[in-house]
Amino acid sequence: MAEKPTPAAAPTQCVGPTFRSVADKPTATVSHEVPFENVCVLPQTPQLIALLSMIRNKDTERADFIFYSNRIIRLLVEEGLNHLPVIEKTITTPVGRTYNGLGFQGKICGVSIMRAGEAMEQGLRDCCRSVRIGKILIQRDEDTAQPKLFYDKLPEDIAKRWVLLLDPMFATGGSATMAVEVLKSRGVPEDRILFLNLIASPEGITTFATKFPRLKVVTAFIDEGLDEKNYIVPGLGDFGDRFYTI
Amino acid sequence: MSQLESHVTVQKRAYYSPPWADVSIIAIAGSSGSGKSTLSQTIVKKLNLPWVDSFYKTLTPAQSKLAFANEYDFDSPDAIDFDALISSLRDLKAGKRAEIPVYSFAHHARLDRTTSIYSPHVLVLEGIFALYDPRVRELCDMGIYCEADADTCLSRRIVRDVRERGRDVEGCIKQWFAFVKPNFEKYVEPQRKVADIIVPRGIENRVALDMVTQFIEKKLFEKSTHHREALARLEIKGKEEPLSDRVVVMSEGPQIKFMNTILQDIDTSAEDFIFYFDRLAALIIEQALNNVHFEETTIETPPGYKYNGLRPKGEVSAVIVLRGGSAFEPALRKTIPDCRTGRLLIQSSYATGEPELHYLRLPEDIHKHESVLLLDTQMASGGAALMAVQVLVDHGVALERIVLATYSAGKVGLHRLMTVFPEITAVVCNLLPHAEQRWVEKRYFRC
Numbered sequence: 001m002a003e004k005p006t007p008a009a010a011p012t013q014c015v016g017p018t019f020r021s022v023a024d025k026p027t028a029t030v031s032h033e034v035p036f037e038n039v040c041v042l043p044q045t046p047q048l049i050a051l052l053s054m055i056r057n058k059d060t061e062r063a064d065f066i067f068y069s070n071r072i073i074r075l076l077v078e079e080g081l082n083h084l085p086v087i088e089k090t091i092t093t094p095v096g097r098t099y100n101g102l103g104f105q106g107k108i109c110g111v112s113i114m115r116a117g118e119a120m121e122q123g124l125r126d127c128c129r130s131v132r133i134g135k136i137l138i139q140r141d142e143d144t145a146q147p148k149l150f151y152d153k154l155p156e157d158i159a160k161r162w163v164l165l166l167d168p169m170f171a172t173g174g175s176a177t178m179a180v181e182v183l184k185s186r187g188v189p190e191d192r193i194l195f196l197n198l199i200a201s202p203e204g205i206t207t208f209a210t211k212f213p214r215l216k217v218v219t220a221f222i223d224e225g226l227d228e229k230n231y232i233v234p235g236l237g238d239f240g241d242r243f244y245t246i
Numbered sequence: 247m248s249q250l251e252s253h254v255t256v257q258k259r260a261y262y263s264p265p266w267a268d269v270s271i272i273a274i275a276g277s278s279g280s281g282k283s284t285l286s287q288t289i290v291k292k293l294n295l296p297w298v299d300s301f302y303k304t305l306t307p308a309q310s311k312l313a314f315a316n317e318y319d320f321d322s323p324d325a326i327d328f329d330a331l332i333s334s335l336r337d338l339k340a341g342k343r344a345e346i347p348v349y350s351f352a353h354h355a356r357l358d359r360t361t362s363i364y365s366p367h368v369l370v371l372e373g374i375f376a377l378y379d380p381r382v383r384e385l386c387d388m389g390i391y392c393e394a395d396a397d398t399c400l401s402r403r404i405v406r407d408v409r410e411r412g413r414d415v416e417g418c419i420k421q422w423f424a425f426v427k428p429n430f431e432k433y434v435e436p437q438r439k440v441a442d443i444i445v446p447r448g449i450e451n452r453v454a455l456d457m458v459t460q461f462i463e464k465k466l467f468e469k470s471t472h473h474r475e476a477l478a479r480l481e482i483k484g485k486e487e488p489l490s491d492r493v494v495v496m497s498e499g500p501q502i503k504f505m506n507t508i509l510q511d512i513d514t515s516a517e518d519f520i521f522y523f524d525r526l527a528a529l530i531i532e533q534a535l536n537n538v539h540f541e542e543t544t545i546e547t548p549p550g551y552k553y554n555g556l557r558p559k560g561e562v563s564a565v566i567v568l569r570g571g572s573a574f575e576p577a578l579r580k581t582i583p584d585c586r587t588g589r590l591l592i593q594s595s596y597a598t599g600e601p602e603l604h605y606l607r608l609p610e611d612i613h614k615h616e617s618v619l620l621l622d623t624q625m626a627s628g629g630a631a632l633m634a635v636q637v638l639v640d641h642g643v644a645l646e647r648i649v650l651a652t653y654s655a656g657k658v659g660l661h662r663l664m665t666v667f668p669e670i671t672a673v674v675c676n677l678l679p680h681a682e683q684r685w686v687e688k689r690y691f692r693c
Contacts (some may be wrong), residue, residue: 012554017537017671019491026542029554045536046556053555057545071532071581078529082499091511094685101507102500127525227549237548 010224015046028053032202032222036209042079042220048072052199052221056236065242066119069168072198072220073123080164080194080218081127084108106162109155111136113167113179116240120166120196134158136182138175147174152182159187162194168239170197170219171232173204180212190214198239199223201232262480262666264636265473266365266603267341270465271385272458275376275437276392276445277430278321279399279406285392285445285455286372292459301331301373302349304356313354316417321374321429328379335385338369342640352412364640365603367469368462377437388461391441396427470600477600477629480662489657490664494673496533502526506676509686519689527577527653530675531619534651535581537671538562538617560616563609567592567634570623570687574651578621588612590637592630601629606637613642620650623690625674626681628659635667645669656681 011032016025030044042048054060054068089103110133112118121133134154141148155161163183167176176195183193191214200219203226208217223232236242272289276282302325305313312318319325327347334344343364348357363369376382377389394402400422407413438444445454496502505526508514514522540556547553565588566572578585588608592601612618618638625631631650638648646669654676664672 010554015556016540017492017494019671026540026556027554028542028556046540047532047535050540050556050558053543053545053553053557056547056553056555058548059545067583074528075532078501079499081501084500086500086504089507091507091513093510094512094689095682097510097682099507099510101510102503103507104504129521231549233549234547234551234553235549242548 013044015044015049031220032224034202034205034209034222036205036213038209038213038215039205039217039219039222040079040083041222042075042218044221048075048220055198055242056234058237062242062246069119069198069239069243070123073120073168073196074126076120076196076198076218076220077123077127077164080196080216081108083194083216083218084162107157107160108162108164109134109158110164110166111154111158111179111183113138113165113175114151115244116168116238117166119239119243120168124164124166132161136179138178147178149178149182154183154186158183161188162192163188165193165195166197167195168198169232169235170195170200170204170217171226172201172230173207176204177207177211180215191216194218199232199235201226262632262636263473263476264341264365264633265367265469265600266338268469269338269341269366270368270387270462270469271335271339272368272370272388272390272462273376273382273386274370274372274390274392275374275378275434275441276390277394277396277399277434278374278426279402280392280394281402281445281447281450282372282374282376282390282392285390285458286370288455289458289462290370301327301334301347302356303327305354310354316413316421317424318354319425319429320421321425321434323375323378323433326373326375326378328382332379332381332385334363335369335371335382338363338366339385341365341636364606365637367466374434375437377440378433383440387465388443388458389441390458391438391444393438393444393446470595474600477627477632477662480632480666481627481658487661487665489661490668492668492671493660493664493677494533494537494671495677496530496673496675502529502675516689516692523573523653523686523690524576524580526675527574528580530651530653530673531574531577531581531621534619534649534673535562537649537673538619539647558616561586561614562617562619563587563612563615564619564621565590565608565612565634565638567620567622567630568605569691570684571621573623573687573690574621578619586615590634592633594629601633603633603637608637608641612638613644615643615647617647617649618643620648621652622650623653623686624682624684625652625655625659625663626683627656628663631659631663632666635663635670639667649673653686654678654682 010029012027013030014022014025014027028049031041051068051072055065085105086102087105089101091099091101093099110124110131112135114135114137132155137151138147139150190212193215195217198220200222225233227233274282274286309318337344343362345360345362347360350357404418407418445451505522508522539559541559543557544552544554563586568591586609591605592603594601645667648670650672652674655674656678659681
């Protein structure tokens, strides 16, 4: 188990297109950088920062929260799919040109960690029309304070598929760890799991890099750290509540 | 001063002159009932040109009373708002949009609405005093004076005023002898001397009509030739220099390459094509939005922590170049559901390849929008894109606020566009070494 990293000062930098001079670009807090090869953070574009600002803001209404988080989820899914294996494919275009393109190999499925992860299913379906989606329910056991598996329903042939594991907030990674273990117990190799989340903590990222070094984590932003209640700082509050009930 | 400045800009950079930048104005003057309206409407119909005749001044209540009693002198130059006319003509001559007042003869007043005229290549100005003001004559390319026998004029006038303008016969005759005839001798007839052509017998005069139409057709052809030559010159200039850093080519990750493979494969089903185009278009629009302007904002998260983020600086609107650009609309609506959207239709002439502006509707306050996304699926020679950007410029949109987003672009065309308008940003998914004909819209709309 890695040592708990001390929350570093939030990295601030100016963001915007390269052709614009530094003076012309606004500055914002950007994602922490981490030295792990299995972690992929979305490019810190001004648009992404603006979308994150919307969903982090406590004054954002639920309809806007849903809309803007969906836009980020869509970008996460698009990036996640980049990590699937490809084969070369040459085709002829309608104007008769030859194009050396790519085709995808292998089948995929989504697995959402209930309930917040289910909020990411629409974004996945927007990119992959008839994708199979399994579900896992993990809750904190009141007696042991440890996460406990309550329910799962996964595709029969999941061992033969690439799995996109969905959970928007990656804090301590307790339930995500359990979900990965469930997937592994069903025969999914670690290196065929992609864990997609919107906001991650350095603690969660470090835990995964140590425990599951071959599993790919795709995130939009790595925050400063966790507070005493294990909330991500600055985070965005409880994603499931903001998406479903508040 | 402003003229001097614009001259300096011309010297500094490659300059695109749209075919409407130097509109040819044909003025048709002549006595009331001399057949000038019929002549100009025949020309307008034959060549599909806009025409202008509504620059009467709005009357004061006292004048209005006189007018309803047929005692107001409409046939004097004083009734015409020459200043407004000249400023509109000058705007059009400079390639800008002009608002033309709409005059109601039934109410003797200007209506609240205006007709906007933009981008005509040739304009027909018709009115009894079309050649009266020397400032107007200076702007005209051709002055025509219609002449007809006074009896003919009077009878035509009575028929027209009673049928079309709701007057009675007695009123018309009263107006004729009180105003029309004396004014004719005093103001209208002298225009005969300054006209280039005098057309007797109005519409019956087929020879004159053919002559005028031929002159205009020749003008249009010259303009088209100049326009195409100018486009070709800019193309050569564009080949000599490296591509601007304001061209953002989307990095071709495996997913984008995969989608491109499906989209470009001639054997892809229509259903798949539309799905993958929408998916890729959403990414192109997200990428385009990275180039609009943002400002800093500090927000508070629900647990009470501060975050230094960004927000868009102002409204982002879109302008769709029809028909291709409308394939971006589903993706645009997914990204900015309430995005205000202007549309323009530019088509290349089948015979000459010259781009022509056919239709234009933009948000009124587009010049105030923080950023304007200009959307088209493909850019071949870039002629349509040049014209589209010029249209936005003519409507007051600053170049650095324009972000052009397109699925594919030929390198030469893109280069030419960036040479003429170096301050715009262009986001391109596929940068092609050679221009290719438009096929994306055909596949997307399936026709």
